[in-house]
Amino acid sequence: MSWTLDPTLVREAAARLAPLAVRTPLRRSEALSTQLGGAVFLKDETQQCGGSFKLRGAINVVATLTPPERATGVVASSAGNHGTGLALAAQAAGVAATLFVPRDAPAVKLAKMRAAGAHVEPTGADYDDAERQALAYAAATGRRFVSPCTGTMLVAGQGTVGLEIAEACPDVRTVVVCVGGGGLVGGIGGWFRATAPAVRVLGAQSERTNAMAASLAAGRRVDVPVPPTIADGLAGQVDDEGFAMGRAVLDAVTLVTEQEIEAAIAWLWHTEGRVVEGAGAGAVAARRSGRAGRLDFPVVATVSGGNINPERHRRIVREHAQ
Numbered sequence: 594m595s596w597t598l599d600p601t602l603v604r605e606a607a608a609r610l611a612p613l614a615v616r617t618p619l620r621r622s623e624a625l626s627t628q629l630g631g632a633v634f635l636k637d638e639t640q641q642c643g644g645s646f647k648l649r650g651a652i653n654v655v656a657t658l659t660p661p662e663r664a665t666g667v668v669a670s671s672a673g674n675h676g677t678g679l680a681l682a683a684q685a686a687g688v689a690a691t692l693f694v695p696r697d698a699p700a701v702k703l704a705k706m707r708a709a710g711a712h713v714e715p716t717g718a719d720y721d722d723a724e725r726q727a728l729a730y731a732a733a734t735g736r737r738f739v740s741p742c743t744g745t746m747l748v749a750g751q752g753t754v755g756l757e758i759a760e761a762c763p764d765v766r767t768v769v770v771c772v773g774g775g776g777l778v779g780g781i782g783g784w785f786r787a788t789a790p791a792v793r794v795l796g797a798q799s800e801r802t803n804a805m806a807a808s809l810a811a812g813r814r815v816d817v818p819v820p821p822t823i824a825d826g827l828a829g830q831v832d833d834e835g836f837a838m839g840r841a842v843l844d845a846v847t848l849v850t851e852q853e854i855e856a857a858i859a860w861l862w863h864t865e866g867r868v869v870e871g872a873g874a875g876a877v878a879a880r881r882s883g884r885a886g887r888l889d890f891p892v893v894a895t896v897s898g899g900n901i902n903p904e905r906h907r908r909i910v911r912e913h914a915q
Contacts, residue, residue: 596837598783602745603752606653610753613685614648617641617754619761619893624864625880631890633880634765636758639867639899643705645826646754646777646897647678647741653750654739655682663688668736670694670724672825673702674872674898675741680709691736693727695719699825699870699902719819720829742774743834751780758893759784765792766889771875771897772796772805772846773827775835781895782842793889796839796846797879799854799871802827805839806846823854826872826898847879854878858906859913861896870901 617640625633638646655667666689669679676692683690690711694703698715706713717723731738740747754777758765768785770778782794798806801822808814814836819828831839839846849857854871857878861869869877876894 596834596841598748598752598779598787600784600787602749603756603780603784606649606746606749607753607756609656610649610652613681614642614652615640616757619758622865625877629880629888629892631888631892633892633894634762635865635877636754636893636895637867638754638895638897639869639873643674643677643681644898644900645674645678645873646751647674648681649678649753650747650750650776650780651675651678651682651739654744654746655679655686655688657746658688658737662737665734666690666736667739668693668727668731668734669739669741670720670727671741672720672828673698673706674826674900676711676713677702677705677709677900679739680706680711684710691730693717693723693730695723699900701902702900705900721819724829742776743832748776748779748783748838751777752784753780754895755781755784759789762891762893765891765893767793767795767892769795769797769876769880769892769894771827771872771895772798772839773802773872774829774831775805775838777895777897778842779835779838783838786842793844794842795879796843797875798846798848799824799827799875800848800850803848804829804831805835806848808836809839809843809846823851823871824875826870827875847882847884849875849878849882853882855909856913857881858901859910862906862910867896868899868901868906869896870898873898
C-alpha cells in the first residue's frame with residue numbers, strides 16, 4: 594500500500610480547528626540547542642485544549658461526519674488522549690461519544706473524557722483489547738468508529754501540527770516525532786513529504802512500544818508484545834495504514850528506554866517548566882539519548898501531550914532530580 598497526504602486536506606482541517614483548538618507555541622530550547630550544537634525548538638502540544646495534539650484530528654473527523662453519523666454518534670478506543678480529544682470535539686458539535694479504554698488508563702485522562710460528556714467504558718487488559726471491544730460495539734450499534742491513528746480526515750487534522758511548524762520555522766530541516774500507531778507522524782510527515790520533501794522526519798518510540806520500528810525493520814506489519822509502559826499513549830499495534838504511513842514518511846526511528854523517557858519527563862520539568870506525559874516526552878528522550886544519528890538544524894521536536902497522573906509526575910521528578 595503506497596500512501597500520501599494531500600496538503601489541501603491539511604489546510605482545510607486547519608480552518609476547522611478554531612475556536613476549540615489553539616495554535617500551540619513553538620519555543621526554542623536553549624538547553625537542547627547548546628547540548629546538540631544547533632537550534633532546537635519544541636512544538637508544545639501540552640498547551641492544546643485537552644492536553645494533547647489529539648484534539649486536532651478529532652475536530653476534523655467530527656466536522657466531516659455525515660448527517661446520519663452525527664445523529665447516531667461516534668465510538669472509539671483510546672489510551673486516553675484520543676478519547677479526550679474526541680469527547681471534546683463531539684460535545685462541541687452535539688454528537689454522542691462512547692469510549693472504550695484499558696482498565697489501567699491514567700485517572701487524569703479518564704476524568705477529562707468524562708468531564709467532556711463522553712460515556713466511558715474502562716474495559717480490556719490493554720489498548721488492543723479495548724479496540725476490539727470498540728469495534729464490536731460499532732458493528733452492533735451502527736455508530737461511526739473513529740480510529741485514534743488512521744483515517745484520512747483524522748491524519749489531515751494531525752497534519753496541522755506540521756503546517757504550524759512550517760509556518761513558524763520555515764527553514765526547519767529535521768522534525769522529531771513520537772510514534773505510536775502512526776497518526777501524528779503520518780500527519781506531520783505527510784505534510785512535509787508533500788510540501789518540503791528535504792525535511793528529515795525522525796521517529797521516537799519506547800522499547801516497549803516498538804510496533805512501528807519492528808514493522809519497518811521486518812518490511813511488513815508485525816505485532817509486538819504490549820508490556821506496561823510509561824508511554825501508554827504509544828502502546829499497541831500498527832495497522833496496515835499506519836505501517837504504510839510510517840514507511841512513506843519516516844527516515845529513521847530511535848528506540849529509547851523507559852528510564853530515558855522518565856529522565857526526559859523530569860528534564861522537561863526542571864529545564865523547560867513543562868508537565869509532560871511519557872508518550873509526549875519520547876521525541877525529547879530520543880534527542881537526549883545521543884543515538885539518533887545525524888541531525889540537520891534547525892530541529893523541531895514534538896512534545897505531544899501532558900496528561901500524566903500528578904502522583905506519577907511527582908515521583909519521576911523526585912527520582913530524576915537534576
